[in-house]
Amino acid sequence: xxxxxxxxxxxxxxxxxxxxxxxxxxxxxxxxxxxxxxxxxxxxxxxxxxxxxxxxxxxxxxxxxxxxxxxxxxxxxxxxxxxxxxxxxxxxxxxxxxxxxxxxxxxxxxxxxxxxxxxxxxxxxxxxxxxxxxxxxxxxxxxxxxxxxxxxxxxxxxxxxxxxxxxxxxxxxxxxxxxxxxxxxxxxxxxxxxxxxxxxxxxxxxxxxxxxxxxxxxxxxxxxxxxxxxxxxxxxxxxxxxxxxxxxxxxxxxxxxxxxxxxxxxxxxxxxxxxxxxxxxxxxxxxxxxxxxxxxxxxxxxxxxxxxxxxxxxxxxxxxxxxxxxxxxxxxxxxxxxxxxxxxxxxxxxxxxxxxxxxxxxxxxxxxxxxxxxxxxxxxxxxxxxxxxxxxxxxxxxxxxxxxxxxxxxxxxxxxxxxxxxxxxxxxxxxxxxxxxxxxxxxxxxxxxxxxxxxxxxxxxxxxxxxxxxxxxxxxxxxxxxxxxxxxxxxxxxxxxxxxxxxxxxxxxxxxxxxxxxxxxxxxxxxxxxxxxxxxxxxxx
Numbered sequence: 001x002x003x004x005x006x007x008x009x010x011x012x013x014x015x016x017x018x019x020x021x022x023x024x025x026x027x028x029x030x031x032x033x034x035x036x037x038x039x040x041x042x043x044x045x046x047x048x049x050x051x052x053x054x055x056x057x058x059x060x061x062x063x064x065x066x067x068x069x070x071x072x073x074x075x076x077x078x079x080x081x082x083x084x085x086x087x088x089x090x091x092x093x094x095x096x097x098x099x100x101x102x103x104x105x106x107x108x109x110x111x112x113x114x115x116x117x118x119x120x121x122x123x124x125x126x127x128x129x130x131x132x133x134x135x136x137x138x139x140x141x142x143x144x145x146x147x148x149x150x151x152x153x154x155x156x157x158x159x160x161x162x163x164x165x166x167x168x169x170x171x172x173x174x175x176x177x178x179x180x181x182x183x184x185x186x187x188x189x190x191x192x193x194x195x196x197x198x199x200x201x202x203x204x205x206x207x208x209x210x211x212x213x214x215x216x217x218x219x220x221x222x223x224x225x226x227x228x229x230x231x232x233x234x235x236x237x238x239x240x241x242x243x244x245x246x247x248x249x250x251x252x253x254x255x256x257x258x259x260x261x262x263x264x265x266x267x268x269x270x271x272x273x274x275x276x277x278x279x280x281x282x283x284x285x286x287x288x289x290x291x292x293x294x295x296x297x298x299x300x301x302x303x304x305x306x307x308x309x310x311x312x313x314x315x316x317x318x319x320x321x322x323x324x325x326x327x328x329x330x331x332x333x334x335x336x337x338x339x340x341x342x343x344x345x346x347x348x349x350x351x352x353x354x355x356x357x358x359x360x361x362x363x364x365x366x367x368x369x370x371x372x373x374x375x376x377x378x379x380x381x382x383x384x385x386x387x388x389x390x391x392x393x394x395x396x397x398x399x400x401x402x403x404x405x406x407x408x409x410x411x412x413x414x415x416x417x418x419x420x421x422x423x424x425x426x427x428x429x430x431x432x433x434x435x436x437x438x439x440x441x442x443x444x445x446x447x448x449x450x451x452x453x454x455x456x457x458x459x460x461x462x463x464x465x466x467x468x469x470x471x472x473x474x475x476x477x478x479x480x481x482x483x484x485x486x487x488x489x490x491x492x493x494x495x496x497x498x499x500x501x502x503x504x505x506x507x508x509x510x511x512x513x514x515x516x517x518x519x520x521x522x523x524x525x526x527x528x529x530x531x532x533x534x535x536x537x538x539x540x541x
Contacts, residue, residue: 037125040134040141040149044231046122047149050156051237053115054163055301055421056310059087063108063115063160064301064423065312067167068496069093069342070105072318074527075498076512077348077489082399084341086317094342096520098529104314105167106532112160113184119157121189126150144222144229151220155239157187158213159247161206168531169203171503172255173523178204183531185209198535207255214251218244224275236291237302237420242268242275246298246424249432253504258436265433268298269426276426278456283373287328288420289413296426296456304418311417312410318342318494320376320406325416330376334391335416343404344375344493345512352486359403367459370490376408407494427453427491435484435505443476450474450484453491503527 037043055064072078073093080094089102126133134146164183170176181200187209201209221244225235245267252261268276277295285294289304303311313323316337321329329335349355354365354375365371380401382393394400413419434449451473458472474483488501502509503524511517520527 037122037133040137040145041231043122043133043146043149044233046118046125047152047238048233049118050115050153050160051302052310053111053118054156054160055312056303056306057111058310059313061107061111062312063112063163065314065421066104066108067163069314069317070102070529071166071496071499072494073342074509075502076510076514077345077493077498078318078342079345079404079513081341081343081397081404083397084339086339086341088314088317088341090317090341095514095517096527098526101530101532105529109164109168109532109535112164113186115160116157116186117189119153119160120186123150123153123157124189126153140229144226145231147220148222148230148234151217151244152239154213155217155221155244155247158210158217159239161210161213162247162251165203165206165210166254166500168529169206170528171522171524172203172207173503173506174525175523176203176525178202182206184535207251210251211248214244214248217241218248223273236305237300239299242272243299243424246429249429250500253432253436254500256504258439262433262436262440265429265436268429269433278426278430278452280456281373282370282457283412285422285425286374286409286419287412287414289415289418293420294422297422298424298426298429299422301421301423303420304413306418311419312421315410315421316340318407319410320378320408321411321416323411323416325411327414328412329416330391336390336396338396340406343406346402346404347510347512348489348493349405352489354405354490355403368457368490369459370457371405374407374409375493376406377403378406379403409494422495427456428497431484431488431491435481435488438479438481438484443479446484447474447476447479450479450487453487457490499527 037046053062055062069088070093073080073090074096078094080090084090088104089100091097092100092102134142137146169182170180176182180202182203183200183206184198185201185206186198217239218241221239221241222230223241225238225240227235245264249261249264249268252258252264276298280295285297288294288300291302291304293300301312311323316323317340319340320336322335322337325333325335327333346355346359350357350359353362354368354371356362361377376391378394378400379388379392380394380403381398382388382395383398387393394404410421411417411419430449430453434446434453437443437449438446454472485501485507489498492498492501499509501507503522506522508522509520509524509527511519
């Protein structure tokens with residue numbers, strides 16, 4: 001008998017995934033479990049669990065970093081280093097073989113649905129008790145904690161479905177978007193019959209569900225943690241109203257509701273009461289080993305106090321550093337990853353002005369704090385340990401003969417193993433609003449947003465470089481779409497953004513440095529990954 005994993009949580013996931021023909025018997029317990037959350041403080045566990053499934057696991061178990069690596073590695077911005085290998089579908093991903101079951105995508109798929117299942121279980125408990133499961137609780141606890149927990153559950157269910165849709169569903173431009181029943185939809189905790197006979201929905205229907213969840217989350221979530229009111233754990237790495245605004249902006253950008261997206265972006269950028277700012281060096285978003293975050297970080301995945309083994313090790317596939325690096329991983333603390341496989345493509349590096357046609361570093365790159373702080377250039381293979389510094393030359397891959405720029409955004413804290421990872425940053429919000437303003441004909445607004453990102457990133461004070469104000473900052477008369485696109489690559493490469501951005505705008509997915517590969521154009525009918533065959537075997541529609 002085939003096993004079934006979708007829509008299951010914790011113990012149920014183990015039971016249904018065991019391969020036993022007695023799966024349905026699990027649902028016929030003589031004494032079914034009683035409510036595990038006896039008060040609001042215990043109900044806090046229901047809010048925490050979805051974050052663990054989304055972000056914290058051993059290799060391949062969580063969906064956040066799996067999807068981030070795969071989505072970027074499919075784009076022209078990434079290059080696959082010849083001779084490199086890892087326990088990952090490296091070539092299938094790089095060559096966009098989306099009809100193949102990539103094993104990491106399968107484990108991420110199940111993690112996302114397990115997250116959804118946990119949210120459904122807790123939400124059922126709340127709504128089945130008439131939105132008042134703790135009638136004797138203090139009103140202040142209901143207002144500041146119960147309401148917030150429900151907001152978080154709606155948010156994490158939305159974030160999980162949104163992630164699945166980005167990875168496994170046709171884009172809105174694809175005719176299949178409205179007609180093909182692509183993914184299972186479950187908004188309630190399941191029984192055996194429903195688990196084994198899932199109802200599939202179209203991408204259009206699922207995006208509407210995500211929108212509804214996010215609007216509910218925005219209604220219920222607070223703007224920020226309030227000491228003495230909220231549960232102490234809520235101050236670290238959890239979703240608030242601005243995170244809901246930001247994901248809603250991503251959603252509306254995705255489905256072509258640009259005016260709605262601008263409304264959400266305005267809330268994050270202009271109405272955040274000074275919580276988020278572009279007033280720190282770029283590295284400050286990526287080097288935190290405590291509950292504190294950089295000023296530009298809107299929402300982050302918390303790793304600094306989790307158990308060993310739960311960090312997003314998949315990032316080592318496209319980052320220069322080993323996850324065990326210390327104090328930033330350079331100089332006397334140099335510790336290069338031994339299984340990284342993806343660097344930035346030289347095609348992209350030249351396009352954004354960080355390499356010239358001879359693959360030499362440019363003055364524009366040297367003046368860019370992001371280049372100096374969040375990326376790492378290696379010259380081609382050196383051939384022996386005595387020919388140069390291992391921080392300057394590739395000494396690992398003999399076939400890597402050209403200079404390459406590596407991502408250097410991960411594991412940059414005092415202890416790389418426990419460095420938090422930003423999920424949403426303020427520069428993304430500015431650059432999204434910039435391109436949408438440009439599309440709407442608001443060229444002054446588009447230039448203002450682009451310049452806000454450049455102002456914090458471009459540095460006139462680097463020895464040996466020339467400051468060119470006329471090219472650093474743009475006017476309404478000089479701004480172009482290409483400028484905004486290139487700034488986005490500089491800002492968000494190696495964060496799983498570029499494929500989504502291109503699809504949202506109908507831009508071609510270029511070959512980059514791939515040989516014998518053509519561009520993929522809208523409606524990108526081959527650019528989403530199949531769901532596991534074990535799931536399709538149960539599809540009856």
